[in-house]
Amino acid sequence: MPDYSWPIAEQRTLIGKRISRVDSPDKVSGRAKYSYDYFQQGMLFGKILRSPHAKARIVSIDSTAAEKMPGVKAVEILQKVGATVQWEGDEIAAVAAVDESTAEDAVRAIKVQYEALPHLVSDAEPPANAASLAGPLSDDDIYDALSNQMPDQDLISLLEKNGVSFHVDQDFLNELKSSEVPDPVVQAVAKAQFHETTGARSNFQKAAVIKQGDVDQAMSAAEGTIEGIYGVPLITHCCLETHGSTAEWPSKDQLLVHLSTQNVSGIPGQMADPLGIPAANVRQKQDHVGGGFGSKFAADRWDIAAAKLSRKAGGKPVRMMLERDSELKVAGARPSAFARVKVAFNKDGTITGWQSQSWGTGGVGGGGMPPIPYVFNIPNQRKEHIAIRTNTGPARAWRAPNHPQAAVITMGAIEDAAAKLKMDPLEMFLKNIDLAKPRQDIYREEFGIASELMGWKDKWRPRGENISGSTARGLGLSIHTWGGRGHESNCDLSIHPDGSVDIKMGSQDLGTGTRTCILIVAAETLGIPMEAISLHIGDTIYPTSGGSGGSTTIGGVSSSTRRAAVQAREMLFAKVAPALNAQPDDLECAAGSVRVKSDTKRSLSWKQACAKLGAMPATARGKNPDKEHPPDLTNSGVGGVQMAEVEADIETGVVHVKKMVAVQDCGLVIDVKTAETQCYGALIMGISYALFEEKVMDQLTGRMLNPDMEFYRLAGISDIPELVVHMMTGKGYDEKGVIGLGEPPVISPGAAISNAVANAIGVRVPFLPLTPDRVLKALNDRNLD
Amino acid sequence: MSEDDPNKTTASDSGVSRRDFLKISSISAAVVPLIGSQVVEAAGTPVKIYGPGKVPMELTVNGKKQTLQLEPRVTLLDALRDNLDITGAKRVCDRGECGACTVLLDNKAVYACSVLAIDAQGKSITTVESLSQGNKLHPVQQAYVDNDASQCGFCTPGFIVATKAFLDKHPHPTDEDIRRGLSGNLCRCGTYHGIQQVIAQFAQKGA
Numbered sequence: 001m002p003d004y005s006w007p008i009a010e011q012r013t014l015i016g017k018r019i020s021r022v023d024s025p026d027k028v029s030g031r032a033k034y035s036y037d038y039f040q041q042g043m044l045f046g047k048i049l050r051s052p053h054a055k056a057r058i059v060s061i062d063s064t065a066a067e068k069m070p071g072v073k074a075v076e077i078l079q080k081v082g083a084t085v086q087w088e089g090d091e092i093a094a095v096a097a098v099d100e101s102t103a104e105d106a107v108r109a110i111k112v113q114y115e116a117l118p119h120l121v122s123d124a125e126p127p128a129n130a131a132s133l134a135g136p137l138s139d140d141d142i143y144d145a146l147s148n149q150m151p152d153q154d155l156i157s158l159l160e161k162n163g164v165s166f167h168v169d170q171d172f173l174n175e176l177k178s179s180e181v182p183d184p185v186v187q188a189v190a191k192a193q194f195h196e197t198t199g200a201r202s203n204f205q206k207a208a209v210i211k212q213g214d215v216d217q218a219m220s221a222a223e224g225t226i227e228g229i230y231g232v233p234l235i236t237h238c239c240l241e242t243h244g245s246t247a248e249w250p251s252k253d254q255l256l257v258h259l260s261t262q263n264v265s266g267i268p269g270q271m272a273d274p275l276g277i278p279a280a281n282v283r284q285k286q287d288h289v290g291g292g293f294g295s296k297f298a299a300d301r302w303d304i305a306a307a308k309l310s311r312k313a314g315g316k317p318v319r320m321m322l323e324r325d326s327e328l329k330v331a332g333a334r335p336s337a338f339a340r341v342k343v344a345f346n347k348d349g350t351i352t353g354w355q356s357q358s359w360g361t362g363g364v365g366g367g368g369m370p371p372i373p374y375v376f377n378i379p380n381q382r383k384e385h386i387a388i389r390t391n392t393g394p395a396r397a398w399r400a401p402n403h404p405q406a407a408v409i410t411m412g413a414i415e416d417a418a419a420k421l422k423m424d425p426l427e428m429f430l431k432n433i434d435l436a437k438p439r440q441d442i443y444r445e446e447f448g449i450a451s452e453l454m455g456w457k458d459k460w461r462p463r464g465e466n467i468s469g470s471t472a473r474g475l476g477l478s479i480h481t482w483g484g485r486g487h488e489s490n491c492d493l494s495i496h497p498d499g500s501v502d503i504k505m506g507s508q509d510l511g512t513g514t515r516t517c518i519l520i521v522a523a524e525t526l527g528i529p530m531e532a533i534s535l536h537i538g539d540t541i542y543p544t545s546g547g548s549g550g551s552t553t554i555g556g557v558s559s560s561t562r563r564a565a566v567q568a569r570e571m572l573f574a575k576v577a578p579a580l581n582a583q584p585d586d587l588e589c590a591a592g593s594v595r596v597k598s599d600t601k602r603s604l605s606w607k608q609a610c611a612k613l614g615a616m617p618a619t620a621r622g623k624n625p626d627k628e629h630p631p632d633l634t635n636s637g638v639g640g641v642q643m644a645e646v647e648a649d650i651e652t653g654v655v656h657v658k659k660m661v662a663v664q665d666c667g668l669v670i671d672v673k674t675a676e677t678q679c680y681g682a683l684i685m686g687i688s689y690a691l692f693e694e695k696v697m698d699q700l701t702g703r704m705l706n707p708d709m710e711f712y713r714l715a716g717i718s719d720i721p722e723l724v725v726h727m728m729t730g731k732g733y734d735e736k737g738v739i740g741l742g743e744p745p746v747i748s749p750g751a752a753i754s755n756a757v758a759n760a761i762g763v764r765v766p767f768l769p770l771t772p773d774r775v776l777k778a779l780n781d782r783n784l785d
Numbered sequence: 786m787s788e789d790d791p792n793k794t795t796a797s798d799s800g801v802s803r804r805d806f807l808k809i810s811s812i813s814a815a816v817v818p819l820i821g822s823q824v825v826e827a828a829g830t831p832v833k834i835y836g837p838g839k840v841p842m843e844l845t846v847n848g849k850k851q852t853l854q855l856e857p858r859v860t861l862l863d864a865l866r867d868n869l870d871i872t873g874a875k876r877v878c879d880r881g882e883c884g885a886c887t888v889l890l891d892n893k894a895v896y897a898c899s900v901l902a903i904d905a906q907g908k909s910i911t912t913v914e915s916l917s918q919g920n921k922l923h924p925v926q927q928a929y930v931d932n933d934a935s936q937c938g939f940c941t942p943g944f945i946v947a948t949k950a951f952l953d954k955h956p957h958p959t960d961e962d963i964r965r966g967l968s969g970n971l972c973r974c975g976t977y978h979g980i981q982q983v984i985a986q987f988a989q990k991g992a
Contacts, residue, residue: 027938030873290939511937684975
């Protein structure tokens with residue numbers, strides 16, 4: 001069997017080097033085409049009528065006037081009369097017309113009567129005793145519990161005790177099984193009693209109570225404790241390319257959709273059912289995607305609507321891209337998370353106990369508890385979480401779901417404990433680093449590098465002791481972890497008799513460098529330049545590859561590409577061996593030739609070698625995972641350390657980040673250049689959510705108050721300080737295999753910046769974003785104490 | 786706005802609402818004569834109005850004259866993207882907040898979402914597409930590639946045009962110049978670090 005393992009460092013010519021991304025020339029020249037750019041003369045434009053209410057029952061919908069308007073080609077009603085809308089901007093109806101303004105006029109001509117219902121858009125701390133114990137569990141409750149780290153046995157006894165509020169069918173059970181839910185849990189769901197739910201459910205539900213060790217004993221025996229409150233509000237994804245698609249029907253039962261997605265191969269299966277056509281008749285095609293960040297996995301209701309409108313209009317393309325305000329209202333938000341925390345510790349800094357009451361909202365489903373205490377497995381814990389069901393709009397995965405929130409809460413509490421001990425938090429983190437098993441040694445090494453790069457030892461001062469005039473300076477740190485194992489991926493690679501090579505894969509490049517890395521792996525394996533290979537992705541006519549979420553892409557596509565390239569290379573060797581009078585096993589690809597390993601002068605140029613293939617190309621299918629073709633080329637589990645230096649003005653409350661350091665492990669790095677860019681980008685996105693971002697809801701009307709890019713603030717170039725990125729590579733890291741990087745570096749910035757501000761101004765600002773009003777309030781509250 | 790708005794001007798007597806009137810005021814400086822206009826009394830003075838239906842327009846995009854039939858309310862951005870299929874300039878916020886639609890109008894960087902196509906007549910419109918010649922990139926574009934200053938790339942064309950305009954005006958920018966000069970463009974992936982390197986590269990050698 002051929003050796004699929006990654007080449008060792010000395011043999012690598014491309015992997016682990018600094019290589020410019022291959023699609024940059026298209027992007028900088030404006031040639032790169034996104035879904036939003038898809039254009040055809042005579043195409044139609046879709047618009048959606050959205051609910052102005054955060055919660056309301058639809059009483060009537062009358063679209064007759066709209067249907068009669070000149071230029072209107074199709075109208076679709078998307079919700080039934082009697083249905084309840086659960087957030088502002090929920091889709092009611094859709095129209096397609098000859099141009100955008102006509103479509104907008106038609107949307108305005110649709111008359112909808114609503115019966116407004118009381119809404120809740122606040123995720124403030126639930127009033128005492130407001131939380132109901134779980135009644136019968138809904139499907140959402142079960143998913144929440146599973147994503148909530150609720151122990152299997154607790155969930156099973158909850159199912160036995162409370163039953164379920166919905167009829168469990170085989171599809172649901174299959175879905176659980178395919179999500180790798182343990183069998184005993186699946187059986188408990190199957191056996192759970194059905195109970196009719198009576199009356200309205202409470203908005204506040206106790207979603208989790210988790211205990212470990214004896215926290216009461218730990219608290220009473222502790223030499224010190226701190227209590228604090230920490231949290232992160234709802235933020236949006238704010239993709240620059242809004243969600244949406246253009247749909248067209250090249251023939252009566254064949255749909256071609258240009259959907260802006262992180263999940264090319266997953267789209268047909270989502271569109272088939274609602275459109276009543278086989279998934280095999282749906283083709284998704286996309287060259288580039290203008291940001292996703294976790295929010296673009298679905299074929300959304302507006303995409304289905306576009307396909308239906310196009311079908312009604314005779315198959316003409318219908319473009320349905322969201323407006324900016326809709327993007328911010330309905331196309332995804334990161335759940336909020338807040339917590340009151342008590343930490344027990346000894347005088348030497350050893351942490352012994354953790355107690356937390358947390359709450360937050362992920363919209364109408366409630367949402368889960370972030371994984372607190374984060375990274376540090378504190379021996380004694382008691383955690384309660386209340387999920388708030390709100391009408392704030394749907395939550396979607398946002399880079400490293402739940403981890404940034406958990407980091408802010410956990411690292412904030414530990415930094416506060418260090419401050420109480422007047423201890424350097426770096427020392428306290430290191431004191432407890434064995435609680436971060438199994439990655440304690442990685443963190444230790446990373447802390448050493450990070451503190452050098454930051455100049456931590458020279459710069460750090462005890463909390464509130466570095467203020468001159470109105471300027472307070474401070475340092476903060478945080479650590480994080482993530483899985484990042486490669487997803488399922490299939491890659492077809494063909495070596496043609498004329499020497500050309502092509503790769504086909506139903507993957508996508510979110511701007512993370514996926515194209516570049518696929519080409520690096522294939523070119524390295526075949527010993528030819530990257531430019532000699534044509535790469536085809538972004539289309540469902542190619543072999544399926546997983547969605548780009550959870551940092552799973554690089555591990556998946558690099559593994560499947562490596563296996564395909566090695567296999568195709570073996571096929572080539574078999575044909576070339578006789579000409580070189582050698583055994584196939586003795587051949588290697590290097591420097592644009594196929595040659596005999598033991599006598600490299602015996603060689604054929606790549607072109608000459610490929611000519612030996614005869615008439616047919618050598619085509620191989622590489623897969624990930626693939627136990628039959630070891631070794632495993634990807635892995636799971638990384639550690640990262642970040643440090644922030646800030647200046648805060650204690651008179652105006654304005655915070656400036658002055659420097660950030662990120663030290664990150666992600667196993668074998670395929671392209672150091674794009675990996676570093678991913679880290680710089682994550683630091684910048686982190687500065688943005690730490691200082692500026694919040695989805696602000698109007699309590700009275702239930703509407704979002706800042707659905708635009710002026711008041712939903714993103715960091716600009718003037719907010720960006722000196723950034724230092726260090727990738728952990730070489731011995732101890734490369735052997736792990738390839739691991740994803742999309743999530744890890746975006747987890748810690750909020751926590752590190754929050755800690756730096758506390759260190760600077762002398763008091764904790766409880767909640768992000770660290771806006772001037774919050775900073776001044778924290779200073780003021782302390783002065784009142 | 787309702788038709789019986791008490792604030793409506795005399796213009797409404799000829800079927801022009803206040804909203805339309807505001808649009809008329811913004812185009813009063815249009816220099817190219819147009820067919821399909823009519824003269825109405827607005828605030829006591831005669832004003833030429835165009836539309837509300839489609840009117841002929843001539844735009845000079847990347848040196849090429851383009852004849853179009855567009856409603857006067859169509860923005861330059863939409864005219865480029867949805868009529869000429871010139872899609873380098875992106876529609877992101879559609880209200881002058883993010884800079885993704887930046888183009889040059891007589892060599893001055895503008896937000897194409899905030900300029901009416903009818904107002905862009907008689908001016909030279911330069912989009913990102915014209916900066917490169919075939920595979921030969923403009924030095925600013927090449928610097929973006931070399932410094933890995935794009936990720937998803939949706940903000941990139943706007944940034945490229947803004948950077949070129951900025952460097953033309955500030956060949957030796959200070960840090961403060963950069964902070965101000967490129968603060969009109971936003972990126973979500975966080976490519977500002979790379980963009981800072983791009984500017985630093987030109988600041989050192991001069992544009």
